[in-house]
Amino acid sequence: MARVVVMGAGISGHTAATRLRSFLPKKHEVVVVSPNAQWNWVPSNVWVGVGTLKVKDVLFDLAPVYKKAGIVFRQAKAISIHPEGDKDSSSPYITVEYTEPGKVGHSEKVTYDYLINSTGPKLNFAATPGLGPEGHSHSICTADHALHASKDFLAAIEKMKKGQKQTFLIGVGHGMATCQGAAFEYIFNVEFEIRRRGLRDLANIVFITNEHEVGDFGMGGVHLLRGGYYTHSKIFAESFYTEKGIKMITRAHVTKVEAGVAHFVNLADEEHKIEFDFAMLIPPFAGVGLTAFDKSGKEIKETLFAPNGLMKVDADYTPKAYEEWKAADWPKFYQNPAYNNIFVTGIAFAPPHFISKPMKNSAGTMINPTPPRTGMVSGIIALAVAQTVASIVKHGGDQAKATFFSASMAEIGAACVASAGKNFLSGRAAGITVYPVVPDYEKFPVFGRDPKFTTGEIGLGAHWIKIVIHHMFIWKAKMKPGWTFLPE
């Protein structure tokens, strides 16, 4: 009997756990450790944040789903990893602290044969003073944050109904934040909701980003073949912002958020501030703060984790200049190099470097997006890891006999449907496919991507796809009939 412990029940952890359960015979145990009782379809938080979707529509309880599937669920937070066990036993284990009502604060050891780290990001609001729901700006990164954002957004709408002008500042709240796509979706939904109510003339809507140019999305942007030209996504993104009358501030690092004022510096060293009535700024991400110890009890955090707290995997972490970056630097199997029974999925793995070119101002402040790990990418990585771990388990732990499954970000694409307004007839979305996520200039000269699979268009049809995706992924996550046939 083998026990696989999955830390985190977000998009990638839940995929890894449910897929593993379907691949492994019941004599093997799949255990999920995650602090939240509910699963969240994060992409639809954008709609919760403007009040067009109820929070209950993006959440469901995990315990009954896991019980039915035969997955053991511990509503707890992983604290430390002990890959060599301790003085008393050489069985590897993690320590967890319960968050489940009635057991809050209670600690326990959970032993494992294989460990999958799917803990996602820590929302690092502390990196920018005053950033976040406990400071002066909103976030839509969790369902709860999105709900709070919607309350203030709707309050701003009420003020506009009384004739008051409002400034909406939306974007990213740090020079090294990622997830520009979520901010892009949110700002267009905000604009749509304001225009729909006939209040557009009273709203000043401003996008603030660390991207060198809008449309970079942390991937250096993409070239799309449209109208007989290979055109960079900057052109399409800029066009869409302009069309909707949204002002753009690029190359910006938000240094401080005060009540109603955001301060920022840019790549040209200029310091500015902008006043706002409502702000939603995505924070930078870091690892969730797990630590690790060897058998003697000595801390070995640096062995397992990169300095940003994300876990090291089979990537090439040798520092290199942008011009020397290669597709082969990116991990294939998401296996920790020090302990081969530890795997990582989704945002929790440490990328070898950025995808966008690193940029600094003369004070040394880095202003460029960090690499995005979207839902589809996170899901495919989780599937590959589940397939690999299942094969290892079926071969009695003999890794030389097992089949390994690779999912390098330089070999997988991303399908993104960026909502720009939710309404069955007047809604819009940008339907984008990018292949591969990490450009491979050896395989695809000049642009690094396959033009056949790198496409994008705006329309109502893409909005319908977004609705289908919302229902399909929640159906799949609930493990309802046919879920195994649905793609990641």
Place this chain on the structure above:
Amino acid sequence: MARGKKPNIAAKEDEIFPYTQAYYTALPTGVIQWIRGCIIWQLFRFVVVNYRMISMIQKSHPHAHKPGHH
């Protein structure tokens, strides 16, 4: 008084001034905007974009490496 025909662009004229960032962008014509919401055309695009996404997703699914070849 304006003598030329107002270009049929989606953005508002008074927000686009020469020598501002907005002036340099590509802007969709009214026709393109109409197409984005035209039900018949969008039903067709719904099928096309779905097909494109599914074929890209299939291409992106994990690759198996024979034992000992990883």
